[in-house]
Amino acid sequence: MxxxxxxxxxxxxxxxxxxxxxxxxxxxxxxxxxLGFGTVGRAVTRILTExxxxxLGLTHIYNRSVQRKRESWVxxxxxxxxxxxxxxxxxxxxxVELMGGLEPARSCIRQALLxxxxxxxxxxxxxxxxxxxxxxxxxxxxxxxEYGASVAGGVPVLCALQxxxxxxxxxxxxxxxxxxxxxxxxxxxxxxxAFSDALLEAQRLGYAEAxxxxxxxxxxASCKLxxxxxxxxxxxxxxxxxxxxxxxxxxxxxxxxxxxxxxxxRQVSHGELNGRSLFASVGPAxxxxxxxxxxxxxxxxxxxxxxKYGGETVLSGCGAGGGPTAVAVVxxxxxxxxxxxxxxxxxxxxxxxxxxxxxxxxxxxxxxxSHGKMRSVxxxxxxxxxxxxxxxxxxxRQNGGSANVQSAFxxxxxxxxxxxxIVDEVREQNRFLQPLLxxxx
Amino acid sequence: MxxxxxxxxxxxxxxxxxxxxxxxxxxxxxxxxxLGFGTVGRAVTRILTExxxxxLGLTHIYNRSVQRKRESWVxxxxxxxxxxxxxxxxxxxxxVELMGGLEPARSCIRQALLxxxxxxxxxxxxxxxxxxxxxxxxxxxxxxxEYGASVAGGVPVLCALQxxxxxxxxxxxxxxxxxxxxxxxxxxxxxxxAFSDALLEAQRLGYAEAxxxxxxxxxxASCKLxxxxxxxxxxxxxxxxxxxxxxxxxxxxxxxxxxxxxxxxRQVSHGELNGRSLFASVGPAxxxxxxxxxxxxxxxxxxxxxxKYGGETVLSGCGAGGGPTAVAVVxxxxxxxxxxxxxxxxxxxxxxxxxxxxxxxxxxxxxxxSHGKMRSVxxxxxxxxxxxxxxxxxxxRQNGGSANVQSAFxxxxxxxxxxxxIVDEVREQNRFLQPLLxxxx
Numbered sequence: 075m076x077x078x079x080x081x082x083x084x085x086x087x088x089x090x091x092x093x094x095x096x097x098x099x100x101x102x103x104x105x106x107x108x109l110g111f112g113t114v115g116r117a118v119t120r121i122l123t124e125x126x127x128x129x130l131g132l133t134h135i136y137n138r139s140v141q142r143k144r145e146s147w148v149x150x151x152x153x154x155x156x157x158x159x160x161x162x163x164x165x166x167x168x169x170v171e172l173m174g175g176l177e178p179a180r181s182c183i184r185q186a187l188l189x190x191x192x193x194x195x196x197x198x199x200x201x202x203x204x205x206x207x208x209x210x211x212x213x214x215x216x217x218x219x220e221y222g223a224s225v226a227g228g229v230p231v232l233c234a235l236q237x238x239x240x241x242x243x244x245x246x247x248x249x250x251x252x253x254x255x256x257x258x259x260x261x262x263x264x265x266x267x268a269f270s271d272a273l274l275e276a277q278r279l280g281y282a283e284a285x286x287x288x289x290x291x292x293x294x295a296s297c298k299l300x301x302x303x304x305x306x307x308x309x310x311x312x313x314x315x316x317x318x319x320x321x322x323x324x325x326x327x328x329x330x331x332x333x334x335x336x337x338x339x340r341q342v343s344h345g346e347l348n349g350r351s352l353f354a355s356v357g358p359a360x361x362x363x364x365x366x367x368x369x370x371x372x373x374x375x376x377x378x379x380x381x382k383y384g385g386e387t388v389l390s391g392c393g394a395g396g397g398p399t400a401v402a403v404v405x406x407x408x409x410x411x412x413x414x415x416x417x418x419x420x421x422x423x424x425x426x427x428x429x430x431x432x433x434x435x436x437x438x439x440x441x442x443x444s445h446g447k448m449r450s451v452x453x454x455x456x457x458x459x460x461x462x463x464x465x466x467x468x469x470x471r472q473n474g475g476s477a478n479v480q481s482a483f484x485x486x487x488x489x490x491x492x493x494x495x496i497v498d499e500v501r502e503q504n505r506f507l508q509p510l511l512x513x514x515x
Numbered sequence: 516m517x518x519x520x521x522x523x524x525x526x527x528x529x530x531x532x533x534x535x536x537x538x539x540x541x542x543x544x545x546x547x548x549x550l551g552f553g554t555v556g557r558a559v560t561r562i563l564t565e566x567x568x569x570x571l572g573l574t575h576i577y578n579r580s581v582q583r584k585r586e587s588w589v590x591x592x593x594x595x596x597x598x599x600x601x602x603x604x605x606x607x608x609x610x611v612e613l614m615g616g617l618e619p620a621r622s623c624i625r626q627a628l629l630x631x632x633x634x635x636x637x638x639x640x641x642x643x644x645x646x647x648x649x650x651x652x653x654x655x656x657x658x659x660x661e662y663g664a665s666v667a668g669g670v671p672v673l674c675a676l677q678x679x680x681x682x683x684x685x686x687x688x689x690x691x692x693x694x695x696x697x698x699x700x701x702x703x704x705x706x707x708x709a710f711s712d713a714l715l716e717a718q719r720l721g722y723a724e725a726x727x728x729x730x731x732x733x734x735x736a737s738c739k740l741x742x743x744x745x746x747x748x749x750x751x752x753x754x755x756x757x758x759x760x761x762x763x764x765x766x767x768x769x770x771x772x773x774x775x776x777x778x779x780x781r782q783v784s785h786g787e788l789n790g791r792s793l794f795a796s797v798g799p800a801x802x803x804x805x806x807x808x809x810x811x812x813x814x815x816x817x818x819x820x821x822x823k824y825g826g827e828t829v830l831s832g833c834g835a836g837g838g839p840t841a842v843a844v845v846x847x848x849x850x851x852x853x854x855x856x857x858x859x860x861x862x863x864x865x866x867x868x869x870x871x872x873x874x875x876x877x878x879x880x881x882x883x884x885s886h887g888k889m890r891s892v893x894x895x896x897x898x899x900x901x902x903x904x905x906x907x908x909x910x911x912r913q914n915g916g917s918a919n920v921q922s923a924f925x926x927x928x929x930x931x932x933x934x935x936x937i938v939d940e941v942r943e944q945n946r947f948l949q950p951l952l953x954x955x956x
Contacts, residue, residue: 121824125684223680228825230679237678238663238671241845243566364810366831381564384669384842387832390807392825401825404682 075134085156103131103410107166108372109158109182110173111137114196116222117396118170118403119148127404129411129509136161143484158182168218168410170403171195179205187215194406196223196303196399202313204295205304206426219407225298226251226375228398229391231407235306235379244306246346248515251298253373253394254289255321255341257281259358260371263338266326280372281394292318292356299343299356306379307345310351310426317433319357320324323510328442331470331482337440338368342436342515351430360440360514366390368513437513439493441466443500444508451481458496464488484514527624544572545852548607550599550623551614552578555637555664558837559611559844560589568845570852577602599623603630609851611635611844621645624783628656635847637664637840643738643754646745647867667692667738667816669839670832671846676747683822685747687787689956692739694814694835695730696762696782698722700799701812704779707767720815722835733759733782733797740784740797747820748786750793751867758874760798764951769883772911772923773801778881779809785876787860792871801881801955808956809829878954880926880934882907884941885919885949892922895944899937905929927956 106122108115115135116409122132128130132152137143140156155161158178161169162185169186171193173179179200183193193212196203201208201221212219222232226249235244250256257279258272267275273290276282288294296313321341332339337360346353361367366376366388375393380386392398445451452468459466470482492514497509547563549556555575563573573593573607578584583596598604599619602610603626610627612634614620620641624634634653636642642649642662653660663673667690676685691697698720699713708716714731717723729735738753744750762782773780783800786793802808807817807829816834821827833839886892893909901905911923926934938950 117824117839121682228680228683228822229828230675233679234671234675234830237850238674238846239842240849241562241671241847242669242842366807366810369805369807369810381669381842383558383838385833385839387830388672389675389830391828395825398826400682401683401822403678404680408681409678 083473103129103167104168104407105131105133105164106168106170106407107134107136107161107164108132108170108172109136109161110171111135111140111143112172113396114399114403115170115172116145117400118172119145121400121404123147123149124381125404127408127411129402130407133166134161134164137458142253158185162186166191166406167192168192168407171197173197174199176200176203180208183208183219184211187211187217187219190215190217192218192220192348192410194220194223194403194410196221196403198224198294198297198301202300205301206310206371218410220409221301223399223402224405225301226389226391227253227373227379227393227395228376228401229375229389229393230402231302231377231389232305233389233405234389235302239306239379239381239384239387242281242384244381246380247302247306247344247377248367249299249302249343249377250305250340250367250370250375251377251393252289252292252295252341253342253375254282254286255295256370256374256393257372258338259321259324259338261341262324262326263329264371266329268326269322269324280473290322291320292316295341295343295356299345299354302343302377303345303354304426307347307352308426309345309347311352311354311427311431315431317355317357319355320510322357325442325480325510327470327472327480328440328482328510328512330472331442332440333363334435334469335360337361337514338363339512340367340370342367346435348432351432352355353432353435355433355435357512359512365515378505434489434491435513436487436489437515439490440512440514441483441485441493442480442510443483444480445506447479448514451479451507452483454500455483456498458499459485461499462488462492462496464492531637544570544677545609545848546572546574546605547609547611547848548575548577548579548602548605549573549611549613550602550683551612552576552581552584553613554828554837555840555844556611556725557586558841560586561612562841562845564588566845566851568847568849571848572844574607575605576604599626603627607632609633609635609848609904611848612638613844614638615640615916617641618643621634621649622756624649624660625652628653628660631656631658632871633661633714633851635658635661635664635844635851637662637844638737639665639738639742643741645757646742647751659851661851662742663847664840664843665829666742667818667832668694668814668834668836669819669842670816670830671843672743672818672836673746674846675828675830676743676854677883680747680820680822680825680828685820685822687821688743688747688785688818689808690736690784690810690818691742691781691808691816692784692818692834693730693733693736693782694816695723695727696736697811697815697834698813699731700762700779700781701767703765703767707770709767710763710765731763731942732761733757734783736782736797740786740795743784743818744786744795745867748788748793749867750786750788752793752795752872755873758796758798760953762799765799766883766921767953768911768913769881769953771913772883773863773881774804775910776801776871777804778802778955779804780953781808781811783808785956787876788870789873792873794815794873794876796874796876796954798953800953806956812899875930875932876954877928877930878956879928880931881953881955882924882926882938883921883951885921886945886947888920892948893924895941896937901938902928902940903929903933903937905933
């Protein structure tokens with residue numbers, strides 16, 4: 075890094091320091107096209123407009139019906155277009171794909187790479203599903219494909235895993251990776267609100283889409299878990315094969331019960347090498363109040379990794395929203411402009427494997443049953459648990475009238491399949507019991 | 516990243532996946548010499564021995580009186596030497612400096628760079644003091660100088676700041692950067708022990724040196740703060756000019772008082788751009804119990820950064836010890852072997868500046884006074900505060916006999932210089948008052 079007398083971030087030239095002076099060597103700017111001028115596209119344009127990055131130059135913005143998108147604060151030299159062919163035919167060196175979804179994003183990225191352009195994208199669905207194919211295509215074309223913004227927004231997770239922790243052997247990771255679920259669950263926690271109210275609030279504030287299915291069911295987080303597994307654990311998985319549990323069944327009673335044992339509830343994505351298989355799951359789980367996963371609120375994300383040599387490492391910050399996601403995009407643009415090799419070219423010592431997927435983790439479990447007045451529910455649970463060699467401890471009970479009693483238990487350490495079998499057996503005795511079974515991480 | 520059928524981390528070859536298969540392209544191994552076979556040198560050797568990194572090959576271990584250091588588990592092809600000239604004359608491509616201290620580390624690194632070798636070091640004192648000079652020398656020699664292990668051990672802070680957050684404008688950072696201080700303070704917190712007892716325990720367990728002055732006085736953390744300021748804030752500072760307060764005056768009473776207002780005490784290193792100057796300080800401070808800085812125990816480190824676009828980002832993990840520090844060293848070795856450009860060559864858009872240093876932060880302050888029985892101490896504090904336009908709230912008082920009363924107050928938001936003036940005025944009235952003044956971060 076050169077030590078010079080002037081930094082454009084400060085108002086006026088400063089005195090030259092006495093030693094180590096050297097002019098920075100500027101590269102001619104990389105021409106950049108942005109595809110999709112939504113929240114993130116606008117935020118990326120904002121950073122490129124406000125911050126002097128001599129190595130980056132925005133030249134094209136592509137969007138359908140682009141005329142309604144035009145903004146007066148964008149440099150007038152930038153060309154607004156609704157023709158992707160315009161972008162392809164231009165001399166832009168980097169295409170930033172911010173349209174989302176599988177198509178036409180995949181086709182646009184393929185065409186850009188084949189045309190010798192590098193690509194930066196925030197598209198987790200596409201990268202989880204077709205990442206290896208696109209990385210391979212980029213390699214063959216001699217181009218670059220960067221996707222730091224696809225996981226945990228502004229938190230520099232991918233670069234930390236690919237480079238800063240490259241010297242470790244990571245065996246396990248847990249994350250709070252979905253901003254919508256986290257907004258809903260952390261608001262259920264702090265405001266003691268019902269799931270449906272928290273979802274409406276999230277939609278009102280733009281944290282949840284009109285159809286939040288991919289978020290609340292766990293597909294979005296599964297995609298991010300697939301990307302993290304590839305990079306941290308060197309295992310390739312299909313996001314659609316990850317065991318998921320939707321967060322929709324979580325009630326405010328569950329937060330109150332969890333609090334009794336020093337926990338809260340978050341959507342946790344978990345991947346763990348387990349002998350010759352990878353255990354992976356996404357769903358609501360109890361987490362200790364003093365854990366980094368519990369201390370995520372609203373749109374915050376957190377990733378915790380465990381390494382053989384370095385132990386536990388935590389990265390957390392703003393996981394969603396225009397600004398933080400744009401930071402990750404611009405960081406990727408700088409890495410390309412500054413000719414940092416592609417991370418996928420870096421890990422040449424590491425080889426990806428496919429492993430059988432499992433999700434039969436061993437843990438303590440939280441079990442909540444909603445039932446009519448039935449005095450023997452505790453007895454029934456304890457009896458069934460005893461049969462499987464584990465114990466159940468009652469932690470909370472709420473009487474909401476004769477047809478609406480809720481009881482919560484902690485089951486001692488066992489495989490998830492065992493806990494599920496217990497719940498099935500309990501339901502065989504009483505089909506009206508509505509159970510919720512969550513791991514305690 | 517190539518998708519292949521075998522990963523040496525698993526026991527046996529696995530089935531080839533159906534698509535995306537490509538053999539990884541191996542580079543011939545980089546020959547490596549380690550200087551200094553202490554805790555970290557041993558841990559680096561352990562990782563290089565246990566983990567197959569085809570791009571890395573350890574060939575030399577240098578230490579004074581090397582024969583007493585020999586270990587049977589090290590590959591017998593490795594040459595043990597007590598002559599640095601042997602290393603210089605060899606065909607090693609990377610020299611790993613783990614001797615610590617300014618000399619002879621600086622000379623060895625200079626000679627290695629001038630001989631066209633790249634250097635990896637964990638030496639924070641040297642990098643803080645002579646970093647720009649050595650980086651410049653490496654650049655001129657066409658070699659590489661990496662120092663990811665110099666700050667926060669295994670926590671991938673430098674790579675996250677240099678690359679993952681490159682797209683943001685960072686304005687402020689806070690960190691718990693010294694393992695010894697953190698061991699002492701977190702043990703004073705959890706065991707309610709006195710400073711001297713916690714220090715003895717730290718020395719017994721190897722967390723503190725026989726002479727812990729550089730740690731407890733703040734010089735070690737100042738060096739790390741100087742490195743972070745250079746990379747995150749693009750400001751060059753002299754670690755010896757940073758305002759430091761030793762942690763030696765903190766008592767277990769202070770932890771009890773801090774807890775009353777939801778805080779604990781940590782050695783906090785803080786750097787903040789403040790108009791045309793950089794505010795920097797290292798010393799004990801009150802931090803909220805739910806902040807990432809408070810949730811560091813024993814040898815854990817944490818760094819929190821604030822960016823204009825990405826908001827708050829947290830990185831934490833094991834900041835000291837052989838294993839975590841070795842992870843950072845091996846990650847740097849891999850970055851060189853895999854030809855990732857030097858981070859200092861990367862940030863060619865950014866220029867370093869020197870700014871006037873300040874430490875007159877505005878904050879609430881914690882004030883503890885030890886005094887003989889003097890009923891009017893509260894009144895005296897309030898009176899002096901009022902004169903400066905701020906308020907004082909009494910939060911704790913302990914009666915340890917007539918000559919040993921301790922009183923704690925929170926002073927409302929003001930400049931540190933104002934709080935210091937108040938303490939001076941109070942002491943003018945009563946020279947026997949022993950004050951401790953800490954910022955509340």
